Amino acid sequence: xxxxxxxxxxxxxxxxxxxxxxxxxxxxxxxxxxxxxxxxxxxxxxxxxxxxxxxxxxxxxxxxxxxxxxxxxxxxxxxxxxxxxxxxxxxxxxxxxxxxxxxxxxxxxxxxxxxxxxxxxxxxxxxxxxxxxxxxxxxxxxxxxxxxxxxxxxxxxxxxxxxxxxxxxxxxxxxxxxxxxxxxxxxxxxxxxxxxxxxxxxxxxxxxxxxxxxxxxxxxxxxxxxxxxxxxxxxxxxxxxxxxxxxxxxxxxxxxxxxxxxxxxxxxxxxxxxxxxxxxxxxxxxxxxxxxxxxxxxxxxxxxxxxxxxxxxxxxxxxxxxxxxxxxxxxxxxxxxxxxxxxxxxxxxxxxxxxxxxxxxxxxxxxxxxxxxxxxxxxxxxxxxxxxxxxxxxxxxxxxxxxxxxxxxxxxxxxxxxxxxxxxxxxxxxxxxxxxxxxxxxxxxxxxxxxxxxxxxxxxxxxxxxxxxxxxxxxxxxxxxxxxxxxxxxxxxxxxxxxxxxxxxxxxxxxxxxxxxxxxxxxxxxxxxxxxxxxxxxxxxxxxxxxxxxxxxxxxxxxxxxxxxxxxxxxxxxxxxxxxxxxxxxxxxxxxxxxxxxxxxxxxxxxxxxxxxxxxxxxxxxxxxxxxxxxxxxxxxxx
Amino acid sequence: xxxxxxxxxxxxxxxxxxxxxxxxxxxxxxxxxxxxxxxxxxxxxxxxxxxxxxxxxxxxxxxxxxxxxxxxxxxxxxxxxxxxxxxxxxxxxxxxxxxxxxxxxxxxxxxxxxxxxxxxxxxxxxxxxxxxxxxxxxxxxxxxxxxxxxxxxxxxxxxxxxxxxxxxxxxxxxxxxxxxxxxxxxxxxxxxxxxxxxxxxxxxxxxxxxxxxxxxxxxxxxxxxxxxxxxxxxxxxxxxxxxx
Numbered sequence: 019x020x021x022x023x024x025x026x027x028x029x030x031x032x033x034x035x036x037x038x039x040x041x042x043x044x045x046x047x048x049x050x051x052x053x054x055x056x057x058x059x060x061x062x063x064x065x066x067x068x069x070x071x072x073x074x075x076x077x078x079x080x081x082x083x084x085x086x087x088x089x090x091x092x093x094x095x096x097x098x099x100x101x102x103x104x105x106x107x108x109x110x111x112x113x114x115x116x117x118x119x120x121x122x123x124x125x126x127x128x129x130x131x132x133x134x135x136x137x138x139x140x141x142x143x144x145x146x147x148x149x150x151x152x153x154x155x156x157x158x159x160x161x162x163x164x165x166x167x168x169x170x171x172x173x174x175x176x177x178x179x180x181x182x183x184x185x186x187x188x189x190x191x192x193x194x195x196x197x198x199x200x201x202x203x204x205x206x207x208x209x210x211x212x213x214x215x216x217x218x219x220x221x222x223x224x225x226x227x228x229x230x231x232x233x234x235x236x237x238x239x240x241x242x243x244x245x246x247x248x249x250x251x252x253x254x255x256x257x258x259x260x261x262x263x264x265x266x267x268x269x270x271x272x273x274x275x276x277x278x279x280x281x282x283x284x285x286x287x288x289x290x291x292x293x294x295x296x297x298x299x300x301x302x303x304x305x306x307x308x309x310x311x312x313x314x315x316x317x318x319x320x321x322x323x324x325x326x327x328x329x330x331x332x333x334x335x336x337x338x339x340x341x342x343x344x345x346x347x348x349x350x351x352x353x354x355x356x357x358x359x360x361x362x363x364x365x366x367x368x369x370x371x372x373x374x375x376x377x378x379x380x381x382x383x384x385x386x387x388x389x390x391x392x393x394x395x396x397x398x399x400x401x402x403x404x405x406x407x408x409x410x411x412x413x414x415x416x417x418x419x420x421x422x423x424x425x426x427x428x429x430x431x432x433x434x435x436x437x438x439x440x441x442x443x444x445x446x447x448x449x450x451x452x453x454x455x456x457x458x459x460x461x462x463x464x465x466x467x468x469x470x471x472x473x474x475x476x477x478x479x480x481x482x483x484x485x486x487x488x489x490x491x492x493x494x495x496x497x498x499x500x501x502x503x504x505x506x507x508x509x510x511x512x513x514x515x516x517x518x519x520x521x522x523x524x525x526x527x528x529x530x531x532x533x534x535x536x537x538x539x540x541x542x543x544x545x546x547x548x549x550x551x552x553x554x555x556x557x558x559x560x561x562x563x564x565x566x567x568x569x570x571x572x573x574x575x576x577x578x579x580x581x582x583x584x585x586x587x588x589x590x591x592x593x594x595x596x597x598x599x600x601x602x603x604x605x606x607x608x609x610x611x612x613x614x615x616x617x618x619x620x621x622x623x624x625x626x627x628x629x630x631x632x633x634x635x636x637x638x639x640x641x642x643x644x645x646x647x648x649x650x651x652x653x654x655x656x657x
Numbered sequence: 658x659x660x661x662x663x664x665x666x667x668x669x670x671x672x673x674x675x676x677x678x679x680x681x682x683x684x685x686x687x688x689x690x691x692x693x694x695x696x697x698x699x700x701x702x703x704x705x706x707x708x709x710x711x712x713x714x715x716x717x718x719x720x721x722x723x724x725x726x727x728x729x730x731x732x733x734x735x736x737x738x739x740x741x742x743x744x745x746x747x748x749x750x751x752x753x754x755x756x757x758x759x760x761x762x763x764x765x766x767x768x769x770x771x772x773x774x775x776x777x778x779x780x781x782x783x784x785x786x787x788x789x790x791x792x793x794x795x796x797x798x799x800x801x802x803x804x805x806x807x808x809x810x811x812x813x814x815x816x817x818x819x820x821x822x823x824x825x826x827x828x829x830x831x832x833x834x835x836x837x838x839x840x841x842x843x844x845x846x847x848x849x850x851x852x853x854x855x856x857x858x859x860x861x862x863x864x865x866x867x868x869x870x871x872x873x874x875x876x877x878x879x880x881x882x883x884x885x886x887x888x889x890x891x892x893x894x895x896x897x898x899x900x901x
Contacts (some may be wrong), residue, residue, distance in 0.1 A: 066791075069791070070791040073790050073791055084714060084720075085722065085773075085774060086774065086775070086777065086778050086818065087778075088721065088778075088781075089720040089721060089722050090717075090720075090820055091714070091715060091720070092716065093719050093720050093721075094715050094717055094719050094720065098837060104796070105798065116890075118859075127833065134733060141792070141794075143791075143797045144794040144795065144796055144797045145789070145791060145794045147797040147800070147847070148787065148789040148793075148794035148795065148796065148797075149786075149794075149847075150787045150789055150810075150841060150842050150845060150848050151848050152807055152808075152810040152811040152814050154806045154807070154811075154846070155801075155802055155807040155808075156804065157804050158801065159800045159802050159803055159804065161797055161800025177761070177811055177814075178811065180719070180815060183719055183815065183817075185813060186809070187814065191781070191785055191787065192786060192791075193781045193788035194778070194781045194785060194786050195786040195788060197782050198782050198783070204776070206778075221752065229767055250797040257715055258714040258715040258716070258720060259713065259714065259715075260713075260714050260840050268797055275875055283725055292687050293685055293688070294688045295685060295687070295688050295692045295695070295696060296692065297689075297691070297695060297713075297716060299694050300716075300717045301717075320787065332673070362771075374823075392698060401737055401743065402718070402742050402744075403744075405744070405746070407718065437766075468791045469791070469792075472791070484879055515703065517699050517701075517703065519695070519699065520699070561702055561703065562702075563701075563702050563705070563706070563707060564707065568768075569706070569710055569767065569768045569771070570667075571710055572698075572702060572708060597745065609691070655806075
């Protein structure tokens with residue numbers, strides 16, 4: 019049985035990271051070039067890690083499924099990136115950022131990791147600025163900030179509604195510099211099919227070249243997964259349609275524990291589903307809630323044009339329920355409040371599954387120009403999708419699956435339970451507990467990649483300097499390659515009648531209905547049996563055209579959907595196990611009289627880390643008790 | 658809506674391609690162009706055919722993966738948007754749509770509507786960065802940047818690298834793409850230090866890869882889904898002259 023050792027350094031919280039760095043084992047520059055590191059994924063965390071490791075002189079190989087590293091889905095993050103600079107003189111500090119994240123995560127994250135994430139946030143902003151990321155500035159030439167949900171300070175740096183794009187391109191540029199120097203080799207259009215584990219250590223990967231179909235072996239002294247989240251489990255989500263959990267899932271099946279899989283953030287403000295063909299839900303940044311007010315009509319089924327509904331007939335439900343934070347409540351709270359109003363029959367639009375996000379008052383007060391400066395591109399995006407102009411009438415929005423707080427379990431060094439396998443960015447579980455605060459994902463991804471992993475990985479690699487380059491003809495590589503090919507052949511051999519996307523869509527509906535914003539025992543149990551039935555049907559009736567050779571996008575999809583169908587089950591098992599409500603995990607059975615989540619700290623103040631025990635066997639639960647040495651666990655109130 | 662699609666089909670980079678005709682019925686005006694292709698592909702797979710290959714990912718206009726030439730325009734006839742945002746409400750019942758990949762020598766076709774745009778990465782690798790090692794950055798506010806410059810740098814930096822500018826240009830010029838990166842860095846003090854080396858390296862690589870020169874017709878600006886301005890090319894030229 020695996021014993022979870024989170025390896026949290028001794029000492030006071032604010033000194034742990036410094037002490038760790040002072041005592042960590044190092045690898046000399048001469049030895050670094052003899053050590054190979056594989057990085058999967060080129061989003062902010064992956065590209066940052068690859069470039070920082072390349073700068074140190076390691077021999078780095080980077081993989082992504084897209085045609086270019088610049089396309090990774092970090093590119094779509096909109097609103098901003100947090101840092102504890104306190105440029106606004108509003109009482110911010112590393113401690114306050116840490117505290118906000120712990121509270122925002124509903125006391126289900128690890129203190130030491132969260133504090134460190136807050137600690138390196140300032141370095142991240144310095145580095146991005148030096149890389150030429152064009153953050154918004156004030157007229158005096160200094161950096162501007164704005165507010166995000168769940169906090170009472172202004173600490174979010176931004177580049178209009180395209181902060182993720184600009185930060186990602188910053189990472190991409192530092193990656194390119196290393197590619198030019200020859201420290202990093204880039205392998206685009208590759209999908210990781212398996213992790214190769216030799217004598218208990220991560221030693222390489224099997225990939226498929228998505229153009230030629232060739233199956234390739236790559237070895238390394240350490241493997242870093244930076245593969246993002248699994249929000250596409252709902253089929254419709256704010257993620258890129260090809261985002262997938264397959265690499266992390268393969269690692270799980272090779273022995274890495276998967277932590278808190280059911281902690282998925284549903285983002286309150288997205289363009290609602292318009293029709294049945296839809297492939298994607300587009301996010302409308304949380305930053306809009308700085309100036310936008312959410313409301314529904316006070317009368318059920320009011321079909322009047324929103325502009326004709328007078329002030330006294332509008333219910334500004336967030337301001338009513340949460341006067342202290344108003345429209346800037348955290349995402350889980352906002353999403354549930356929207357759902358509550360819509361379920362009660364006050365929703366608007368064709369489907370009744372939408373509420374208004376209204377800028378009328380802000381435009382009146384600040385002028386159209388000021389609003390355009392802040393949100394111009396978001397307003398345009400909304401107009402492009404819906405054909406409606408948010409300067410003239412309120413946006414219609416509804417929650418959608420967005421970010422996964424759960425992910426591979428990692429210790430303080432960001433290493434999984436497989437020695438030599440690391441997980442960074444969204445694909446690990448460590449920093450956001452049961453709910454992530456806005457603008458902290460870019461912060462965590464960049465912090466993990468640029469500043470944390472490069473400092474912790476040497477502690478492992480220092481013991482590897484005598485291990486020569488790993489040959490790829492070892493039996494473990496043969497076995498991994500063989501099983502990867504067998505699986506692809508199995509997908510092709512089903513030869514049924516239904517496409518992979520169609521199965522994905524059906525899975526998404528089960529997950530959204532029973533494992534979405536609100537969960538209960540009955541629904542979860544139903545979901546479990548429906549997922550199992552669907553998986554059986556998948557392996558009997560899937561249709562994949564073509565062959566393993568050459569470009570085959572349907573085969574790629576089918577492999578990912580097969581993994582989703584397995585992950586979905588683990589997600590439900592985790593949600594059933596956690597008999598409490600916390601953050602995004604809202605179990606109807608556990609709520610306060612006024613509908614707020616009811617935590618059970620006595621029994622559930624732990625990270626649920628699941629171990630794979632073989633095909634058809636139930637996963638085994640390992641608990642990492644969460645000890646709060648600095649923060650006192652309280653009811654999380656935004657009222 | 659009923660539509661006739663004339664889609665470019667090409668097995669791989671070595672094979673010869675040709676247009677094939679597909680008839681689509683029940684196209685909803687609420688679909689995006691890519692969702693319409695999804696529907697076609699679903700049908701093709703179910704009928705045992707070969708689905709149309711096309712690049713796509715974020716489907717919200719920011720990753721730059723998608724790029725289809727529709728009725729003679731990169732990303733279709735509506736200005737300022739990517740293919741994934743092109744709504745079918747812009748087309749008429751009964752219309753015939755010509756659907757092609759980007760056509761440019763430096764972007765060889767891989768399959769159907771997918772082209773190889775790695776040339777763009779090569780140009781960025783040549784010099785599209787500021788040389789600063791992790792950990793060595795000064796405090797962010799220690800270098801003030803004039804707001805007007807920061808805003809202009811942002812307006813250039815929003816290029817998504819889709820390649821529409823190249824596809825639109827009769828010379829297959831990549832100058833709008835290159836100028837966007839050059840401008841972003843030329844406008845801020847952090848980027849001035851290596852400005853000369855950068856512009857030389859990127860232009861040299863662009864030429865080496867077979868992209869043509871700008872002839873000031875402005876097709877790139879007209880077709881750019883992010884409305885990157887052609888004035889950036891003027892800045893690229895100025896930077897280039899200054900570098901020698």
